[in-house]
Amino acid sequence: xIFLSSTxxxxxxxxxxxxxxxxxxxxxxxGNLVRQISHAKSSSSPPTKxxxxxxxxxxAATATYLYVTGNNxxxxxxxxxxQCSAGVPLGGEPxxxxxxxxxxxxxxxxxxxNGMTLVGCGVRVKWGFVKVYAVGTYVDPxxxxxxxxxGEAEVKKALLDPSYPRTIRIVMNRDLSIDKYTSAIIEALExxxxxxxLESLEEFKKLxxxxxxxxxxxxxxxxxxxxLLYKNAVGGxxxxxxxxxxxxxxxxxxxxxxxxxxxxxxxxxGVKTL
Numbered sequence: 001x002i003f004l005s006s007t008x009x010x011x012x013x014x015x016x017x018x019x020x021x022x023x024x025x026x027x028x029x030x031g032n033l034v035r036q037i038s039h040a041k042s043s044s045s046p047p048t049k050x051x052x053x054x055x056x057x058x059x060a061a062t063a064t065y066l067y068v069t070g071n072n073x074x075x076x077x078x079x080x081x082x083q084c085s086a087g088v089p090l091g092g093e094p095x096x097x098x099x100x101x102x103x104x105x106x107x108x109x110x111x112x113x114n115g116m117t118l119v120g121c122g123v124r125v126k127w128g129f130v131k132v133y134a135v136g137t138y139v140d141p142x143x144x145x146x147x148x149x150x151g152e153a154e155v156k157k158a159l160l161d162p163s164y165p166r167t168i169r170i171v172m173n174r175d176l177s178i179d180k181y182t183s184a185i186i187e188a189l190e191x192x193x194x195x196x197x198l199e200s201l202e203e204f205k206k207l208x209x210x211x212x213x214x215x216x217x218x219x220x221x222x223x224x225x226x227x228l229l230y231k232n233a234v235g236g237x238x239x240x241x242x243x244x245x246x247x248x249x250x251x252x253x254x255x256x257x258x259x260x261x262x263x264x265x266x267x268x269x270g271v272k273t274l
Contacts, residue, residue, distance in 0.1 A: 098111075100118055100121060102121045102123060102134040102136070103123075103262075104122075104125075104262070105123055105131050105173045107121075107134040107171045107173060109136040113220070114138065116138035116140055116166065116167050117140075117141050118137070119137055119138070119139050119267050119271050120263060120264075120265075120267035120271075121135060121263060122260040122262030122263025122267075123173070123262055123263070124260045124263075125260075131173045131174070132172070132173060132174060132176065133170050133171060134170075134171045135168060136168075137168055137169075137253070138166060138167040138169065139165070139166045140164075140165045141274045144274055145274070148273075148274050152272070156254065158271075159250065159268070159271075160247075160250050160254050162223050162224075163225050165224045166223055167223075168220070168221040168223070168249075169218065169219075170219045170221075171218050172213050172214065172216060172217040172218075172233075173215060175212065175213065175214050176212070177213070178208055178210060178212050178213060178233075181208070182204070185204065188252045188259055189204075189245070192248035192252065193248045196244045200242040200244070201245075203240050204230070204240060207232055209234055209236060213233055218231075221249065223246050223249060226241055226243035228240045228241075228245060228246050254267070
């Protein structure tokens with residue numbers, strides 16, 4: 001059985017059978033296949049043909065979700081990666097979720113990132129006219145489910161609270177030296193940290209290798225409580241553990257003086273429509 005992702009074709013083969021519905025997600029990171037499978041208990045019954053649909057998202061860092069239903073279905077294991085090819089039978093019609101386009105830059109944001117859902121995107125503008133980067137926010141819909149109906153003030157309050165998980169995805173709209181990028185982030189964070197745990201600023205700087213950013217370079221910051229997981233522009237991963245740091249980062253992007261007002265406005269609207 002063959003499944004098509006937005007960046008590569010995944011050839012899969014049955015390995016074992018499971019009972020009831022299964023959800024299989026796969027994402028490509030640095031050319032490696034990462035898979036997560038959740039299903040009911042195993043069954044020794046022979047597999048029967050399953051009804052399946054493929055959910056594919058766009059852009060470079062994407063996740064592909066396969067929803068399979070049926071009494072007995074195959075647990076599919078990846079075997080190889082081959083060239084993308086049109087007209088390959090999928091065993092189920094693919095459903096394409098269009099990415100969202102940031103209006104000012106035209107940069108696309110996939111609907112899913114790190115298992116979270118895009119709620120809004122905007123642009124970071126310097127000196128009134130330079131569009132430095134586009135930024136998008138992904139949230140856990142379940143975590144926001146109790147907040148979205150409570151009005152704009154409560155949504156903004158939740159966005160300032162790092163205990164609500166989210167991923168902030170930055171995509172460069174122009175070339176920029178890594179020193180200018182890290183300096184701008186640190187300059188925004190430092191006054192919001194009120195002199196506490198400032199060593200985390202140096203940690204953040206070290207997470208970015210000395211490689212200048214080019215247009216299209218991507219960085220991801222996933223905030224979960226007092227932990228910030230960071231993926232830099234070359235794909236390196238690291239983390240910072242500091243409640244002061246994560247709270248300040250939330251204020252940078254969601255506070256009254258947010259670095260991108262268009263992003264904040266879009267995110268607030270998006271949360272309310274989850």
